[in-house]
Amino acid sequence: MTFSKSLLACCLFMFFSYSVEAVGKDLPDYFPRCHRSDPKLNECLLKATDQVRPYLIKGVPELNVPPIEPFTLPEVSLEQGSNLLNFKAKLNDIIIRGLSNYKFSQFDFDVPKLQFHCKASIAELKLEGKYDVKGTVLGAPIIGKGDFTAGIGHSNITVFQAIEIIKKKGVEFTKPIFTNSTIVVGNPKAQLYGLFDNNEQLTKATNEVIQDNVDKLFEDLRPVIEKVITSLIEDLIFRVLANNVPYDKLYPK
Template identity: 30%
Template structure:
């Protein structure tokens, strides 16, 4: 019930300031009765990709480079490990590849399988606990590289009406699950900047990256889901459903 009330209030706030804009030429529309609509949407994303990299301020579409993951909520994993990351920037998000897409416009559900060839991240971290049986404690800058990450995305959209009574889309749910195959991480200022302990722990993390990333994965998934949901809504929300998916 609380979730429903929150959604209604959010939609009401959006309605009060939403009026449909003219559809720009960089958005390729797909007819809702197109038997090849999945291919059409995939092509539309590719057509839009250059704008994803640079952003379109006049349409309130930010750039995906970098993708800002400002609020990563602290998580507590095994061995009482506590991790917080903030002011995180991810570079390379615009290079995602859609491997498969499934669309159901009757229920407004979308499912995608994607590949993220390379993500470079930088930000600030705070960590305390144990990793691979080693104590770890510190805070400061962090950098990381993640390659060949695969992901599954499930999106639920809903309708809302603007002040003229026209239907718009809003992405009400966006859930991303990822599998990071390879990567490396560097945490600066571990143990108050002790160079010996810091090197030992960073080497241990990167020698066992698969095990360590499992502790961070829920944070990364949640942050990417929130960021991509906000980004997607900036693209679809200003335009009517008929503009984006005309009947004929």
């Protein structure tokens, strides 16, 4: 479940030019520049995802980009209502390890249409944090709060985004108008501690049910996770471009 937010961090490095502050900021000198008039623009962007990796691992203070190794999320909310899953959950103080192992296979910017098509994979993710959940899993009650750990095997994410160009004080910036994401994960695992007021027997039984059915449960949860990822990509990443690096500095002519 926590993978929902972790993958959105995958897109943090997809668009490596963010700061929420100053209008008219430029990319750091050590960042690659990909010119939108370059016939090999997409090759440049794809190569840039690897070039910026060491800077993203440490964080980019000039652009207010936090370190991605580990990457932290203060809170994630999940809610689902179906025959398999019917619950509300809140995850807090999430620490994600492994995001720096991302690999982009596609990073296409259709300049005339102002559209991005991106595909990336991550070899393995490890997550930990705190949870608070109430509901049912496969018809059985699940309630409690405590610590959790999770693991994700090889995972893929695909992102489509359409943007528009807006002007602020005569300067052009980008702004998202539509974002959509899809995810495929391998070998998900999860362990919840402290369920049912720390009842060890019920906690163990519930974790066994979750792990025995984790693939089906994740498939059921997929639309919710993809919606969360899409929302986060827009709200936490792309929207800041409207107040950030001008279009001509982000993707020079």
